[in-house]
Amino acid sequence: MPQLGQLLLEEKLVTAPQLEEGLETQVVHGGRLGTNLVELGFLKEPDLARVLGRQHNMPYASGEMVPDPAAIAVCPLKFLDDNDVMPMRVDPTRLTVTVLDPKRLDALDALAFKAGKRIVQVLIPEFRMNQLLRKHCKAFRPLRPIDMNTLRPSKKKAEDEKKPADAADLIDESDFAKLYANAAGGGSPDADVIEGQVVEEAAVAAPSGPSPAGVAQPPEPQLPPLTFAEAQAMLQKSSNRDDIARVVLRFAKSKFRRALLLSVRGDLVTGWQGMGKGVSERAVLRIGVSLREGNSFQLVRDSRSFFVGAMKRTPGMAVFYKLLGGGYPSTSVIMPLLVRGKPVNLLYVDNGPDQLTPPDVGELLIVSQAVTRSYEALIRQRKGPKAP
Numbered sequence: 587m588p589q590l591g592q593l594l595l596e597e598k599l600v601t602a603p604q605l606e607e608g609l610e611t612q613v614v615h616g617g618r619l620g621t622n623l624v625e626l627g628f629l630k631e632p633d634l635a636r637v638l639g640r641q642h643n644m645p646y647a648s649g650e651m652v653p654d655p656a657a658i659a660v661c662p663l664k665f666l667d668d669n670d671v672m673p674m675r676v677d678p679t680r681l682t683v684t685v686l687d688p689k690r691l692d693a694l695d696a697l698a699f700k701a702g703k704r705i706v707q708v709l710i711p712e713f714r715m716n717q718l719l720r721k722h723c724k725a726f727r728p729l730r731p732i733d734m735n736t737l738r739p740s741k742k743k744a745e746d747e748k749k750p751a752d753a754a755d756l757i758d759e760s761d762f763a764k765l766y767a768n769a770a771g772g773g774s775p776d777a778d779v780i781e782g783q784v785v786e787e788a789a790v791a792a793p794s795g796p797s798p799a800g801v802a803q804p805p806e807p808q809l810p811p812l813t814f815a816e817a818q819a820m821l822q823k824s825s826n827r828d829d830i831a832r833v834v835l836r837f838a839k840s841k842f843r844r845a846l847l848l849s850v851r852g853d854l855v856t857g858w859q860g861m862g863k864g865v866s867e868r869a870v871l872r873i874g875v876s877l878r879e880g881n882s883f884q885l886v887r888d889s890r891s892f893f894v895g896a897m898k899r900t901p902g903m904a905v906f907y908k909l910l911g912g913g914y915p916s917t918s919v920i921m922p923l924l925v926r927g928k929p930v931n932l933l934y935v936d937n938g939p940d941q942l943t944p945p946d947v948g949e950l951l952i953v954s955q956a957v958t959r960s961y962e963a964l965i966r967q968r969k970g971p972k973a974p
Contacts, residue, residue, distance in 0.1 A: 590619055593637050604628040613964050614930045615849050618712040625731045638709050642688050646709045660701040663723040669693035672718045682706045686715045729874040731851040811840035814949045821956045830960050835861040842935035850929050853877045869909040875902035886920045887929050893920040894945040913939025921950050925961045
């Protein structure tokens with residue numbers, strides 16, 4: 587089967603440098619290659635869906651989708667979430683489902699058995715599947731720029747992108763509420779109230795208590811902290827982005843009560859992983875903070891330098907701290923993690939609500955430089971050896 591990148595180059599939908607940049611961002615931000623190319627502004631969703639259909643020789647779809655509730659009801663929501671499938675239409679003999687991986691024959695066979703119908707597959711892009719599962723199955727998928735309508739501008743707008751934002755461009759509380767609720771709800775056009783969404787996430791973030799189904803949730807495992815020397819040694823051996831994240835957070839945990847790694851994509855900061863007191867991985871995945879509101883995260887991204895102090899109070903940061911359980915710390919530390927000189931992640935640490943955070947950034951700076959080297963090694967490995 588031909589690789590997606592090869593097909594995109596054959597159809598002249600992307601250039602070789604654009605494909606290379608897409609591979610780099612995939613290493614750093616995860617997700618599938620097509621998702622990253624769309625977010626970079628190099629590829630349109632309909633073209634991505636069509637080429638995916640060609641790659642797998644099967645029907646495809648793109649754009650906003652609304653599944654039939656009767657179709658979703660054929661099996662438990664957890665099954666759909668676990669297997670990346672979404673039933674869309676049901677008739678007396680067939681069940682039409684959107685899929686992410688058509689090779690998951692075991693899941694499709696199980697779904698056919700549960701429904702008692704023949705399965706008709708339709709392939710869709712990764713980010714569309716995540717939006718459907720987030721909205722209809724309460725799935726916990728990380729927010730991405732495409733979910734909050736903050737895609738990178740086209741090259742034609744590159745000069746405008748460099749201009750500083752006017753005051754009118756800054757996002758207000760009402761706009762942010764709509765933006766966040768729409769994204770966290772999977773793209774629902776009527777999700778225009780944020781408080782209910784935040785309350786729901788705060789309940790998820792609670793360390794104990796019954797789930798919505800009345801079943802107690804097991805506590806999330808907490809890995810032991812790492813010393814400075816251990817962190818440096820493990821970063822040299824990291825084989826993927828998740829390994830890097832765990833090492834950085836375990837080291838930060840040795841010095842601070844809470845630590846989070848956030849992804850930076852254009853004008854959006856999203857949650858990736860977190861550790862520490864009261865930090866829930868599920869709540870972290872719901873974090874989405876717009877940098878258009880002029881917050882402390884924006885300052886770190888633009889200056890590419892660390893920040894120590896009180897966080898600027900904005901609508902996005904209010905949601906950020908609600909997802910962490912509520913309450914601003916007196917001071918926080920934010921450290922940018924750079925790749926090719928660009929901030930790709932933010933390491934955020936604090937000691938909890940109303941607490942001072944010591945400005946102990948010396949070893950954090952050294953670890954952040956080690957992360958840069960680890961990322962660049964993974965990028966070289968992902969691209970493979972250069973042709974002679």
